Amino acid sequence: MNQELLQPNYYWIRVFDYKFERDQSDKGVMLDEFYTKDSADRESVKELVKDRYCKATSEHIGFAKPKKGKSGMYAIIMESERFFYNRFYAMINTSCFVCLGNIQGKASAFPRAYIGPRIGYQSGDDVFLDLTITAYFCCGECQQKYYRIKSNQEGEFQSREEGDQGAVYGYIYLIYNRKEDMHYIGKSRYIPAFRWQEHIKSGLKGDICDLNFSVLSTVRRDPTLNEEGNMNYLSSMEAWWINKYEMENHKVMNIAKPKITVDDLREKFNDIVVRQEQLTLDGDL
Structure with missing residues (x-):
């Protein structure tokens, strides 16, 4: 059997509350975000989104941003892959690769490093859950010890423009x-x-x-x-x-x-x- 047929379809869903007077060209205010890997196609994902909410919402939610001058709730559905699905959901219970302290929680929140036999991660690798190729660290200090460098490579703040000129x-x-x-x-x-x-x-x-x-x-x-x-x-x-x-x-x-x-x-x-x-x-x- 073709192995590609066995791979689940991953989708990324975000739900926004859009008000034309407030949001203009922006997407709106995000109300919900989740991933799915069990849906066959976009139409089945739309049904999943509708089933997720009450009738009053499911009957009026759209799947495209409202047209100019209009307001309303809508969902954006995008194709995704296992990496992003697991980054959102994967949980781990393992030991720090350096100090052996217990690590338990959301996998994507912990510093990690590639420890597999190749140069780095390859397409299809289970980055977050395959502990034969991924090492986790309880803190930045332990990760620094692993890389043997002085500067911390994790946890840098993301910069944003201050208020998008007031918008x-x-x-x-x-x-x-x-x-x-x-x-x-x-x-x-x-x-x-x-x-x-x-x-x-x-x-x-x-x-x-x-x-x-x-x-x-x-x-x-x-x-x-x-x-x-x-x-x-x-x-x-x-x-x-x-x-x-x-x-x-x-x-x-x-x-x-x-x-x-x-x-x-x-x-x-x-x-x-x-x-x-x-x-x-x-x-x-």
Whole structure:
């Protein structure tokens, strides 16, 4: 049998809330992101997306950005591959290649290195789960020892233009403590790197060697709202992602549990996130 026929089809799905007055040429505010490897084609992925949410959302969600002047929710479906699927989902429970300390958590959050027999990874390699070709490290220091160099090759901050000349109102960011498998979600009006530096200095989120930083969603300024309205929306998006992570049974270290105060977002949260939790519970019965 042709081996290619045995390979699953991977797809990357992102769901956006688009408002023409606010987002213009931008994609909109991302509400959900996931991968699938069990769907035969794009049409079956569309059905999967519709089944993932409540009827009110599934009946109106589109699969292309709304036309000029229009607003609405839509999903972008892109072909993907195993590397990106596992980068999103793969979990490991192994030992640090240098100090032998336990490593447990999301695989992509830990420093790693190629240790296979070839020069480097080849197409088709299972980068995250094949421990015969990938070594994991508990922290940057151990990775430095492995490479025998002085500078840390992991965990550099990603640079972003400051607010896209005012068009970007703020960011929702994630700090993941891979040692404790804990997540912290916050919001920032400006470049998240500044907030990350504050968290690092405080030490409350853990040692810098255990932390992984990323941006979950970019929120553009809505010209139809005043400053208070835009801040309220940013705060509601922060609440969205905190509640989403909690409902997905991630360990969240946020002490304050903000509420989604924007009515439109609260309805979408019930349709998208709460609906998915109900489907999961029904599937376990």
